[in-house]
Amino acid sequence: MLDEERRHLIEEKCGVFGIVGHNEAAHMTYLGLHALQHRGQESAGIVTWSAEGMCVQRRTGLVSEGFTEEVLETLPGPVAIGHVRYSTTGGTGIKNAQPLTFFTKFGRLALAHNGNLTNAVRLRKELESEGSIFGTATDTEVIAHLVARSQCENIVDALVDALRKVTGAYSLLALTEEHLIACRDPNGVRPLVLGRVGESSAIASEPVSFGLMGGVLEREIEPGEMLILKNSDGGRVWRKPFDVVSPTPCIFELVYFARPDNTIFGRDVYETRKEMGRTLAREAPAKADLVIPVPDSGVPAALGYAQESGLPFEMGLVRSHYIGRTFIEPSNSIRHFGVKLKLSPVRSLIEGKRIVVVDDSIVRGTTCRKIIKMLREAGAAEIHFRVSSPPTTHPCFYGIDTPERSQLIAFTHTVEETRRYITADTLAYLSREGLFRSASATIGQMCDACFTGEYPISLESESRST
Amino acid sequence: MLDEERRHLIEEKCGVFGIVGHNEAAHMTYLGLHALQHRGQESAGIVTWSAEGMCVQRRTGLVSEGFTEEVLETLPGPVAIGHVRYSTTGGTGIKNAQPLTFFTKFGRLALAHNGNLTNAVRLRKELESEGSIFGTATDTEVIAHLVARSQCENIVDALVDALRKVTGAYSLLALTEEHLIACRDPNGVRPLVLGRVGESSAIASEPVSFGLMGGVLEREIEPGEMLILKNSDGGRVWRKPFDVVSPTPCIFELVYFARPDNTIFGRDVYETRKEMGRTLAREAPAKADLVIPVPDSGVPAALGYAQESGLPFEMGLVRSHYIGRTFIEPSNSIRHFGVKLKLSPVRSLIEGKRIVVVDDSIVRGTTCRKIIKMLREAGAAEIHFRVSSPPTTHPCFYGIDTPERSQLIAFTHTVEETRRYITADTLAYLSREGLFRSASATIGQMCDACFTGEYPISLESESRST
């Protein structure tokens, strides 16, 4: 799927990074977040702890835009956590930007959260009725309140206490005066990994985060695990404080979200996507002249499809690198460039050809329709649209920002109706079985609720996600 | 005193404005805050309540810089409160910018606060120990927590309940879904007035705030009074919910802070300052050729001094209008322009003359010393420095940001030592009696703690002010 279009459709909402015991902790966090920029482009934040106490900076926009040398200089200290997110629009953006920071009876606390709690609305109402005030609309703040109200004697136990009360998906980093704590929910929906950067321990949403700084992946934080890093000496304590459940990591991370140059949930992302493409080629072959991807996310699956089918692979859609934030459309004559600003067809390849177009998913179908229209204008004889995942029929309540169900074309339309809407000659999706097989998993071992509605964690309330 | 220098010395920390029942409530608040800009230039905020709920915008810098038409358009609704403040430096500025907004069991609450609580530190510790978390370092947030924890049935009673627990100085505006509530502490330290703008009720720190929008002053909110305005129809309910004490409005508002084109605490500010100058002329005459003010705040007192003494008044120091936020000093040759960038002497007036220089106060003495140096370089024969208030010996804990006591020259130096430090030929301050007489008050009727250390409201803790 065209990444920019996606931003307004399905959006991974967060990436987190933390590091302990590094003399340039804020700089490393800057690098770590930069590598996670695909998980959220709207705001970024870094919190450090130095001798002078907690230092906080949050900015709208990309990490490399908001965090100048001048800003990083205000973030001293050897320990840091950071967060990138897709925030809501407008002036309140900064307010909900993470890491969130709080003053509690245990001292100051910063939280960076990737995921979404499913009982946050109920907990929030209970907390408010007991006299708590909320400063943000985030479910992350619920965790802070539960910590603050815990009867435990120290903040680490209080955090355990708090997390036992919440349900949902979270890969969480907490920074206190003495510890950096990383924790992944028992279902392990979102990724979280431990790495080593020189002598320092680092935590990140994806291992690719360690690459820029010359670090290496040590191991995943496993579902239900908590790692407590001591700020003073980097000492590690591992805990498994929760009831054990059968983990259900998010299969959509493998389909689309995670970076392809990466390993996640123990799987190589690029290879998994290629395998989805290969399986798709077997399940839904097409009589065609060539295979083209919707760049960039569709590339590995299209390569797999091409290799399996024996059809030539071509970059039939060229992606522009010069799209700014805003683009002016002429007022009278030409409207709605839509996808044309970002993609452009290679006419010589397309003209008169039967084309297989491979994308990773279809959300609302509108971008898809525009791409096909553009290819037809470039002279395509036939268009066989292939999707390397099943129809997206249900929203995610575990930390991905999907449109309402009524806007999901796979919910409102049959496959045949969708085909007609997007004006493809044929349309096929990867089967659920094919998806899991490609991911080397059996059904039930990963969360595929967006394709099935089978939500592995109870949905007490369908609150707005974090 | 030179206003820009003052910004880093004594700084009124806030101005507030609110309006109910106006179809351009945010625009009116923008105008109202603009007129209060002298009370805080570092950040500004406006909160409105429309059919869609609460809307919030906070910006660093001047009202006219941060609030563009585009920003104001995001603030619909017929009711609004706003705030200007001197915030702390750096990126956290916006975080502490007001109005602060909270989610409570009573619904959303916005607070705009001018003043400083004197038992905030103790209350905050108690609240934290009971499990509250604080998102800011402000004492204003204490009020929100007390509201949220109140057992009262509605938010107005809960606010009364909360304010009964706090001590200190506050002129407070609260905005809830149903009401805009204005309240002034029983001592009435900071000003707060009610005005009428067409059919709408408006509240402001100073009556000058109503002028731009064609409104008129209706009356002061009296010390200890609470005015509850109904958002739906503008209906007013007056309450006096606190124990009655003898009011002690801040005399320094008359000396320096309030705008001269204004009436405050029932006194005309310009005339009061002139009277201070006249009294000073009687108390501390000087054999001189002319009287010059330190612009702009010293002008009325200097005029009073000149008229009483019969000496000619001249604008011997010209103020530059083109000072930007930053100014580069050459690295090698000339350093520390200091006051030269802002003030420039009219040599033809000064040369060979005996000059009376009138300023409203001396804080650290450094600016004063530079001004005198500049006048001497311009050829002044004698300099008789006259201050239209007593020596500033104590910090304010009621909402004005003064330096630590050790930095107040009047605390560390005698008058004679101060005279020598600033290199004046003579130095005289207005007496305490003269000050009160000029303000048509008797000693004890107004707070003059900054001159005497006699704090009328108990100082449980000398917390950082709001």
Next chain:
Amino acid sequence: MLDEERRHLIEEKCGVFGIVGHNEAAHMTYLGLHALQHRGQESAGIVTWSAEGMCVQRRTGLVSEGFTEEVLETLPGPVAIGHVRYSTTGGTGIKNAQPLTFFTKFGRLALAHNGNLTNAVRLRKELESEGSIFGTATDTEVIAHLVARSQCENIVDALVDALRKVTGAYSLLALTEEHLIACRDPNGVRPLVLGRVGESSAIASEPVSFGLMGGVLEREIEPGEMLILKNSDGGRVWRKPFDVVSPTPCIFELVYFARPDNTIFGRDVYETRKEMGRTLAREAPAKADLVIPVPDSGVPAALGYAQESGLPFEMGLVRSHYIGRTFIEPSNSIRHFGVKLKLSPVRSLIEGKRIVVVDDSIVRGTTCRKIIKMLREAGAAEIHFRVSSPPTTHPCFYGIDTPERSQLIAFTHTVEETRRYITADTLAYLSREGLFRSASATIGQMCDACFTGEYPISLESESRST
């Protein structure tokens, strides 16, 4: 007159500064231009010459806004010239910003020009017909072309050659690889002075320019004089290359433009303005209770009027210091704040009083009318408007940007009609004789064409001024 309003009415178009032999030449020019900011706020430029050749930076806005440390670092070298100007609006502003720089057969040349040529249009047409191309709409570029086409052997002689061909008003700085050349037209319409900054020679439009950097005025560059400073050693050569005419410096510099803390054309500006006020008081007394100035330019004349008349002087109009570049007006209710944003009346002074209001000039009358309306709303019983110069009936063609004649109220209205338009009870202007007497000059010794239409330099074409 209210300075901000003036910006759109009469506007001095330029200030120039240059320095030779200073190791921080660009920094000094920055300071020198800052002190001349009242002569032009729309753009600023600095050109230096170092071992690497000519360096140029031009910026829109104030000197202190556009020239950061980073920008100044790109301007190395011991010799510099700079310019501030009132440029036309829009994106082309920078294009016409000065100093202008050219490549010629003599090498690179930079020109900073204050004034206006009166035969520029004809010369330009001639040059174009001979194959010259112009890159700007300025008359300054005409001088560069004449230099480039001169048959003289060196650039200094070529500049003399060029200036002999132009008529009009100019105070000009030229920078070449070897020399900084300062020249004032034979009539000496605009000011130009030589100063000494340590061991360095500096040139500026007004002596106040030397103050910030600790320099001193050495003497005026006299009408028709050219000073050639050698870049390498600061060596000075004086020339008088033009036919001698009777000088006619601009009297309006004394009335309004020049800074009051300054000496210009051998006269003290503050004292001259006071004397205009005194003369006005004698010529046009008023039965009134007090005298107030229109700040800030009206202050000295108002003080003179008050002292001569014996009426008390008061600052009845308070000027706001927080006006940003743009200000939003509410769309429905209150429009056209006009002057209210910048000035505010001190009601307690005004109410019930007969007021003499003193301003330096009236251009279109609209601001005047608004001020009087505001004073009447504040309760003034009578308003006697006094202007410390004669009626402005003619445009300037010598470097001041005046509106077209049809917009000058003194051209379209009689004094009585003007009085009625501005709604004053009485209106009086200083007489031409009174003006010259106050300026210690006899009629004809200074240019007062804006009051009389008697243009001392022939107007070949009324071209747009520089």
Next chain:
Amino acid sequence: MLDEERRHLIEEKCGVFGIVGHNEAAHMTYLGLHALQHRGQESAGIVTWSAEGMCVQRRTGLVSEGFTEEVLETLPGPVAIGHVRYSTTGGTGIKNAQPLTFFTKFGRLALAHNGNLTNAVRLRKELESEGSIFGTATDTEVIAHLVARSQCENIVDALVDALRKVTGAYSLLALTEEHLIACRDPNGVRPLVLGRVGESSAIASEPVSFGLMGGVLEREIEPGEMLILKNSDGGRVWRKPFDVVSPTPCIFELVYFARPDNTIFGRDVYETRKEMGRTLAREAPAKADLVIPVPDSGVPAALGYAQESGLPFEMGLVRSHYIGRTFIEPSNSIRHFGVKLKLSPVRSLIEGKRIVVVDDSIVRGTTCRKIIKMLREAGAAEIHFRVSSPPTTHPCFYGIDTPERSQLIAFTHTVEETRRYITADTLAYLSREGLFRSASATIGQMCDACFTGEYPISLESESRST
């Protein structure tokens, strides 16, 4: 080659666009330039002609950054020309930004120039000696001077006259009050095409420029052709005013510069690049496991190489989309991320494999070396570097900004030395014959001076290119 790295090595310096007879001419030019952004990212400019005359806007940065709706609104009129360029650094950037505009005896003239003149230095000296002044350092200005000095009766003939005097490469757009004139040098080094947008005629550097606005390619402007479009009615006049020479379009446009989704010099760019890859595979096969491109420019050749060799094609290097303008490197620990910020290897593909890496060219070899280092760190067993053009041994003097000869690794090193420097196991370039055959041309029919030093247009002086 990695595009960002290239920006500092070889850089196409310009793209041009023009349109006549469109009611949104400036908007169309904005779109047309956006599609040419790959030809210059440092500055952009648009000039229109309306009833009010010429309107000019130039901005640094991308078209979509600098040209807001607000800016476009200042560019009325039905005719426009625009330019994107790689400008020199610093504040003078805007000065040399095009289109350049001039006042001449024929009226105003705007020029947008892609290419480089080879006798500009001599012409410039001659013009200066005759009294012309230059405002810029561009060779484009030489053309304007020659126009202005022409004895022809109208500006179109004068332009012909001027162009007959210059030698070098140019694809030029000129805008006058009456005409938009497009002209391509007799050798036709740079591309220039005519399109149709609705009823309007448009000119662009590449046909892809017409796509966004729904226009179509009509035909190339042939080498030595001039097209004169009448602003009033779009009427076309074709001229061939120059002596006929054998055309030599730039083969490097096909190798790297032109967009792949495009036709240039009558060749399909994508297919030509694939053919270069196929030929390279035959000329320089490798025993390897897979073929990967250096994205994005190496993709088509890599696909051709893979298809011809039968080796699998993989996207083994992932390109980041979130690189901002500046990126902070940690000061102590990790320096010189270099290519790591932009490219990241897919370890699972690379590890233990023999890799063919295909790029379009090698300039200095440094980026190449970093990429190979990165691939080795990712575990590559062998690296066979293949370049789809011959060694770059000579600089371009026809409008491409290449480093000095001494910095071209193919000039200073043999192929074997280069292989050792970049640490490849094998290194091979496409042969000259293979290159021309792939481009369906015979040697001599296109300029390949950068590979051979055989410059088809005389190099009178090796002046800095435009």
